[in-house]
Amino acid sequence: MKLEMFHLMPYRELPQDFDERYRSVWVDVPSQLMDPLKVHQMYNDTLDELELAAVSGFDGVCVNEHHQNAYGFMPSPNIMAATLARRTRDTAIIVLGNSIALYNPPIRVAEEFAMLDCISGGRLVAGFPVGSSMDVNFAYGANPATFRDKYYEAEDLILKAWTNPEIFSYDGKYTQLRYVNLWPRPLQKPHPPIWIPGGGSIETWGWSLQKGYLYAYLSYAGFKRGKMVMDGFWKKADELGVEKNPYQGGFLQLVAVGETESEVQDKFGPHGEYFYNKMLHVYPGFADAPGYRTIDTIKAGLLSQTTQFGEAPPKMSWKQLLEAGNIVAGTPKQVTEQLEQVIKDLHIGHLMVLSQFGSIPHDLAMENIKTTATQVLPKLRGIWDGQWEDKWWIHPMSSPQMPGPLRYQQPAAVNGGQHTPSRQPAGAPAGD
Amino acid sequence: MRAAASMTASKQGATTMTERSVSVAGGQFKTDVIEEGKGQPVLFLHGTFGLDADRFLNRLGDQYRVVAPRHPGYSGSTGSERLLDINDLIYYYLDFLDAEGLRDLPIVGHSLGAMFAAELAAVQPERFSKLVLMDSFGLWNPEYPVADFFAMMPRELGATLYHDPESPTAQAASKPPEENEAFIAYMLERAKSLATAAKYLWPIPNRGLNKRLHRISAPTLLIWGESDKLVPPRYGQDFQAGIKGARLELIKDAGHLPQVEQPDQLAETVLSFLGQK
Numbered sequence: 001m002k003l004e005m006f007h008l009m010p011y012r013e014l015p016q017d018f019d020e021r022y023r024s025v026w027v028d029v030p031s032q033l034m035d036p037l038k039v040h041q042m043y044n045d046t047l048d049e050l051e052l053a054a055v056s057g058f059d060g061v062c063v064n065e066h067h068q069n070a071y072g073f074m075p076s077p078n079i080m081a082a083t084l085a086r087r088t089r090d091t092a093i094i095v096l097g098n099s100i101a102l103y104n105p106p107i108r109v110a111e112e113f114a115m116l117d118c119i120s121g122g123r124l125v126a127g128f129p130v131g132s133s134m135d136v137n138f139a140y141g142a143n144p145a146t147f148r149d150k151y152y153e154a155e156d157l158i159l160k161a162w163t164n165p166e167i168f169s170y171d172g173k174y175t176q177l178r179y180v181n182l183w184p185r186p187l188q189k190p191h192p193p194i195w196i197p198g199g200g201s202i203e204t205w206g207w208s209l210q211k212g213y214l215y216a217y218l219s220y221a222g223f224k225r226g227k228m229v230m231d232g233f234w235k236k237a238d239e240l241g242v243e244k245n246p247y248q249g250g251f252l253q254l255v256a257v258g259e260t261e262s263e264v265q266d267k268f269g270p271h272g273e274y275f276y277n278k279m280l281h282v283y284p285g286f287a288d289a290p291g292y293r294t295i296d297t298i299k300a301g302l303l304s305q306t307t308q309f310g311e312a313p314p315k316m317s318w319k320q321l322l323e324a325g326n327i328v329a330g331t332p333k334q335v336t337e338q339l340e341q342v343i344k345d346l347h348i349g350h351l352m353v354l355s356q357f358g359s360i361p362h363d364l365a366m367e368n369i370k371t372t373a374t375q376v377l378p379k380l381r382g383i384w385d386g387q388w389e390d391k392w393w394i395h396p397m398s399s400p401q402m403p404g405p406l407r408y409q410q411p412a413a414v415n416g417g418q419h420t421p422s423r424q425p426a427g428a429p430a431g432d
Numbered sequence: 433m434r435a436a437a438s439m440t441a442s443k444q445g446a447t448t449m450t451e452r453s454v455s456v457a458g459g460q461f462k463t464d465v466i467e468e469g470k471g472q473p474v475l476f477l478h479g480t481f482g483l484d485a486d487r488f489l490n491r492l493g494d495q496y497r498v499v500a501p502r503h504p505g506y507s508g509s510t511g512s513e514r515l516l517d518i519n520d521l522i523y524y525y526l527d528f529l530d531a532e533g534l535r536d537l538p539i540v541g542h543s544l545g546a547m548f549a550a551e552l553a554a555v556q557p558e559r560f561s562k563l564v565l566m567d568s569f570g571l572w573n574p575e576y577p578v579a580d581f582f583a584m585m586p587r588e589l590g591a592t593l594y595h596d597p598e599s600p601t602a603q604a605a606s607k608p609p610e611e612n613e614a615f616i617a618y619m620l621e622r623a624k625s626l627a628t629a630a631k632y633l634w635p636i637p638n639r640g641l642n643k644r645l646h647r648i649s650a651p652t653l654l655i656w657g658e659s660d661k662l663v664p665p666r667y668g669q670d671f672q673a674g675i676k677g678a679r680l681e682l683i684k685d686a687g688h689l690p691q692v693e694q695p696d697q698l699a700e701t702v703l704s705f706l707g708q709k
Contacts, residue, residue: 137634138583141634141635141636143630143631143635144627144630144634145627145628145630145634146516173516283583284585285582285583285584285585285588286583289582289583289630289634290582290623290626290627290629290630291623291626291627291628291630291631293623295620295623295624298620298623299616299620302616302619302620303616
């Protein structure tokens with residue numbers, strides 16, 4: 001069993017009445033709500049948290065791509081991955097991923113991923129998401145009518161660029177190149193493991209299985225909804241005659257651990273509610289540009305009545321979030337038991353743990369990561385041992401020329417644990 | 433704006449309406465065509481929300497043979513996957529006109545279909561005797577942007593499309609069917625047709641038509657619903673500035689869909705223009 005830490009990089013200080021005053025946290029979220037000095041702190045907190053996860057027992061660290069989004073502002077996860085590649089030593093660097101059809105030409109992704117793989121000594125996991133409609137259609141203007149087709153072409157081009165040793169030309173519907181000749185190429189051969197983060201589109205299941213890629217269901221809807229999706233994935237595996245190796249499936253889960261249930265509720269409750277009730281406040285008109293989802297997926301949603309048109313999700317309390325399975329929270333023992341159940345029910349070999357969510361402050365996130373890594377992960381790691389082999393994992397080189405292993409040092413606490421930005425505040429006289 | 437799937441049986445009144453399928457470009461496309469009336473042909477290209485054999489078409493059919501194809505991707509018309517962009521679409525329509533043996537005829541377009549009509553009239557100016565553009569897409573000015581209807585929820589869309597969204601006519605035209613199977617068919621057709629429209633309108637409905645407008649030589653009538661909140665009437669003036677000799681008429685008490693809100697006045701305006709020597 002592999003356990004990875006996932007970070008969305010949320011803006012922790014949206015106004016309390018955000019969801020009443022503004023229509024969306026994504027696409028047209030007002031940029032005036034963002035303070036670059038706080039962003040400086042939040043990026044560095046995020047990297048600290050991922051680095052702590054890397055040295056305290058997580059198998060991998062995950063970063064992802066969103067655009068014009070206040071709950072995830074890593075427009076370029078590759079920049080985060082690049083610093084993580086240098087500051088960590090043996091952890092997988094999981095980029096989940098680059099929305100390959102957004103880049104023109106898509107070999108830009110092939111190049112950057114090859115760079116990351118070489119810098120890290122073969123520790124890159126390459127994620128190829130289609131990308132959400134908010135990101136690709138509304139923020140980046142990609143045409144929803146042709147985007148999925150373009151995505152398949154981008155995947156084809158990247159794979160050829162990574163594996164064809166000869167210079168070749170590419171005459172695609174969307175990309176034409178006279179000379180494809182990557183410098184560098186990935187260190188892992190034939191290429192880094194490929195993971196497909198999905199949001200529940202049904203054609204992605206069959207495609208990932210046929211291509212032999214890992215399918216990771218990334219949603220915040222928790223394990224009850226996750227079970228429905230992963231059941232669909234494994235049923236498709238049966239239909240296609242593909243072996244149901246749990247390591248081909250991944251799932252994201254929000255996790256909060258503490259000494260007692262009531263302590264966990266006190267400490268994490270407001271942040272969980274902030275995440276679900278403010279950060280996931282997305283204008284429904286942005287959720288699904290026409291053509292973004294295929295007719296088959298829309299039909300499946302209509303028939304199963306899981307798709308609500310134009311309905312904003314109801315506000316949920318911490319207690320409801322736990323009951324619905326959106327968040328797994330409690331003592332290390334309770335969390336371990338529940339996650340073991342999730343892993344077995346969903347039949348997954350990769351669990352991505354979201355340890356920082358919503359407005360969880362840095363110190364509490366660090367505590368959560370440490371406790372999860374030391375008191376929960378060790379008991380879950382052996383679940384599939386002796387039964388299944390992970391064919392979707394990194395193959396690092398044997399003696400990389402990396403800096404020494406990182407010794408994590410708690411930053412000096414100033415202002416009650418807050419970092420003090422070393423820059424002058426905005427508006428200070430120039431010339432510093 | 434009722435999706436095309438629900439429309440085939442909606443015809444009443446005159447008895448000359450027929451529906452047929454045409455094979456285009458050696459069978460690469462199967463195109464559904466609604467035909468109304470007899471006499472000189474008029475090509476009608478429908479708008480973003482589909483084709484309805486409505487009162488407006490019916491009135492045109494009193495005096496002309498109205499040929500109204502459904503664009504590939506709408507309802508039963510196939511082959512949309514072969515069309516990547518506006519260029520492909522223009523060539524497709526030239527193929528369609530060849531298949532139908534149509535030349536030297538007036539072309540009337542609404543909304544998305546008006547954008548197509550303008551493109552065709554610019555590409556083969558000698559082929560069309562007259563041009564009518566109603567509430568046309570195709571131009572862009574950030575000072576008065578076309579509304580982003582792709583991001584609208586049904587209620588907002590209703591409020592944007594009509595002069596009077598509360599009127600019984602507007603309510604009836606925009607209400608999805610209640611019965612479950614019909615509702616699913618409606619939603620799927622809607623998803624399919626809007627995805628098709630997105631190909632030519634996303635993210636900004638500008639595919640360079642302004643560079644070609646000057647080529648249009650057919651006598652041109654521009655018609656705008658006076659309270660079109662989707663494509664504001666200012667765009668009518670922009671089209672007028674780009675097409676030599678074009679005339680602009682505003683329809684009172686109508687929004688983006690004058691054929692729903694003012695079908696008779698619209699029909700009279702169009703018929704009067706088509707009848708002029």
